[in-house]
Amino acid sequence: MIHQKRRHALLNELDDNAIVLVSTNPEKNRSGDVNYPFRVHSDFYYLTGFQEPEALAVFSKENYTIFLRPKDKIREIWDGKRLGIDDAPNTLKSNHAFSIDLLKEKLPQIILNNQVYFDTKTCQLDNDISRLLSNHQLKSLAPTLHEMRLIKDMLEINIMQKAANISIKAHQLAMQTIQPNMFEFEVQSIFDGYFTKNNAQHAYTPIIAGGENACILHYIENNKKLNKNDLILIDAGAEVDCYASDITRTFPVNGQFSRAQKQIYQIVLDAQINAINVIKPGVKINEPHKVATNIIKQGLINLGILKTGADLSQFYMHGTGHWLGLDVHDVGQYKKDDHHRKFVAGMITTVEPGIYIRKNDKISPIYHNIGIRIEDDVLVTTSGNTVLTKSLAKEINEIESLMS
Ligand SMILES: [Mn+2]
Incomplete structure (x- = not known):
């Protein structure tokens, strides 16, 4: 019907x-x-x-x-x-x-x-x-x-919440299972297994990226060994009844963030949380990106990694979100008459800022090969927004305690 x-x-x-x-x-x-x-x-x-x-x-x-x-x-x-x-x-x-x-x-x-x-x-x-x-x-x-298709009905929202819940569980399982010296494909098998067990499939090829691989945005080889002092970035989401979820988490392979990793992670997390918080009907859809880039820019300047805001694109080179639905990069215009449109209740968007620091002589080596992205799925509601993926740990202490 x-x-x-x-x-x-x-x-x-x-x-x-x-x-x-x-x-x-x-x-x-x-x-x-x-x-x-x-x-x-x-x-x-x-x-x-x-x-x-x-x-x-x-x-x-x-x-x-x-x-x-x-x-x-x-x-x-x-x-x-x-x-x-x-x-x-x-x-x-x-x-x-x-x-x-x-x-x-x-x-x-x-x-x-x-x-x-x-x-x-x-x-x-x-x-x-x-x-x-x-x-x-x-x-x-x-x-x-x-x-x-851009405005989801209740049936679609319920299916997407179901897809989100399966992804959340699989990410939790990965955080609890990962050990130094595991291979990225062994981590992928956690997602393959959990999705299949729940009659779901991957909504897109998962990114399972240890250390420097996290700085390759679309890394899908997933075949390297995880070093104990590295971070691992996992971008993986289940598809249920053709509807996608899309989650990224980044965490330490050994369960404990180093000081440098914490510094960068906290900038991305602050950017992500503040970007989500501005989402509500009537707000322009590029507002989360503005908020996120400002926080990332200031954070990197404070650490001496960035001199001026103009260089930000070498560390943060992608958008802060995309529509999510039957397609993982779902349909629907981002602009109307050349202007960014406004959020409307029923839209579902991802919010996924990141920082990627490759080897670079001008930057202290403690920050080299740190690639961090944090991504959640956000439903615009009449009063603001609901994060469909909110129950998955992302605060530093939450992640460390889940992994201990
Ligand atoms: Mn995404």
Whole structure:
């Protein structure tokens, strides 16, 4: 029912004679005859709730037609059960269901002279269908649909809290398990195991980065040994029912922060907490970044690491957050008419400042190879915000006592 509601809400925002086409992702080959695990297209899932590959939905105010794979005795023995044409209308609440093989034949009779909304960029169609659609003036669905996806409903918030809770538990387990000389992939296996045990999967390739590897922002090799005097940065989040969580914690491999590590960590933590605290409806969405960068700048100047604010980008070179939802870097505009938009209740954003200090002759060696990021998932509420990931330790004493 929720998907039907969403289709109606979307159509209400489009032209009266709108007809919407949305298809799922293509399957991707990994090697030989093995594919990557299939992941439904987020727009398609949001509007249909249907997770099989090779499917396309067409709907207007009057009609909803789904094209999908027909039942197939042999393929179902090899690849698994299919919903099939007969059961689709009842299960998916569509008026009609046809085999995906009939798409080329049926589509012209369905779209007729209506205004077609379709995103060629996000949804792939075979050449015949693309040629067929090239006779129509297509309008993009994304601006309207992605505004809808940006504001989460209660069902979505509950699923995302569930994903957050699983991630929190896995991060706690990692803090309690990590020992010097373990390998990063052994740490990753804690997340693999805990997510799988809870019927979740990774929302993105996890970053398990010991010591200097934490200064590589998208480090995913996860294959080095953890040195006892290093920090470890873990950016890992579970996906539940296609919804992402996204958490980063950084902590000492041996359970005790050194003085230098504490100094840098406390700057990032102060930046993160103060950035979260400004989030509420009506505040511009770049405000958390402003707050975080000011605190990081001042903190690094106080330690003599930074001379002037202009050099900050060598230590902090990424944004302070992104939308979170069906995609880990979720859809939704950050600016409107070239100006940063304002927070609205129902948005979910990450807040993730960091400091990354590589080897550098001009900086005291006690700070070398320290890479720290702290990331939480924040829901904007009518009165302010709720941190979905708040129960995971991030204060220095909380982390040290959890690890002892
Ligand atoms: Mn993130």
